[in-house]
Amino acid sequence: MKQTQKTDDIKIQEKLKKKGNIPRHIAIIMDGNGRWARQMGLPRVAGHSEGVKSVRDVVEACAQLGVENLTLFAFSTENWRRPEDEVSTLMKLLIKTLKRETDELHKNNIRLQAIGDIISLPTEVQKYLSDAIEKTKNNSRMNLILALSYSGRWDIINATKIIANKVREGLLKPDEINDKIFSQHLSTANLPEPDLLIRTSGEMRISNFLIWEIAYSELYITNTLWPDFRRKDLYKAIEDYQRRERRFGLVSEQIKKSNIVGKNAYIKFSKIK
DSSP, X not given: OOHHHHHHHHHHHHHHHHHXXXXXXXXXXXXXXXXXXXXXXXXXXXXXXXXXXXXXXXXXXXXXXXXXXXXXXXEEXXXXXXXXXXXXXXXXXXXXXXXXXXXXXXXXXXXXXXXXXXXXXXXXXXXXXXXXXXXXTTOOSEEEEEEEEEOHHHHHHHHHHHHHHHHHTTSSOGGGOOHHHHHTTSTTTTSOOXXXXXXXXXXXXXXXXXXXXXXXXXXXXXXXXXXXXXXXXXXXXXXXXXXXXXXXXXXXXXXXXXXXXXXHHHHHHHTOO
């Protein structure tokens, strides 16, 4: 990044931070790699490769802004149905990226995590993913979560099975099951719910991503294809988020009266009898 661009970037980040409500957790549906490649007259793999550059830039910018958690929808359960050669290429690209980026993540104090049906991934992918997670496990600046072989319905079904087994074994009573208990059995149990969900490429759907967790997330849809999405686009999404009032089913007067915003206000008022 050139010095002038770097200076401008710092100014934008400081402006966003000054507003004081940087999303604690951002989730991104990274869509449009194939369309980008087609528009460029290139094979689909070129779009995926270019998309890695977007990942690198967005991860760096989020860490600089103080975002605590960034979850990227990297490969869905449904993606296994794509042509075999494309799936194979994506797995090879994932291995290549893990090899190349793990040291950089570690150097920048970023912890890598993964959610999804990880055992369905090729053995070699599992190895490099496990190594990267192990190497960065004690890092504390930001959590980078890759959703791999993931679907929201899969996660909900899996959580239901675990809870059902606990009930059968007498470890949990049916009447004890509530939102909190259920959330504790999802693969995202150690994460706060996303404050902001970004989807690139203009598609107006959730695509089976974090469907339990995004119940009250703010949605931001951009027509920008993922390979073209960079930190400047991230800043626009956060600026848009900062202009919104998160009410969680309350009314504006309740939020203002509480002198706190967002989910903390919702929790405070939910305790009032």
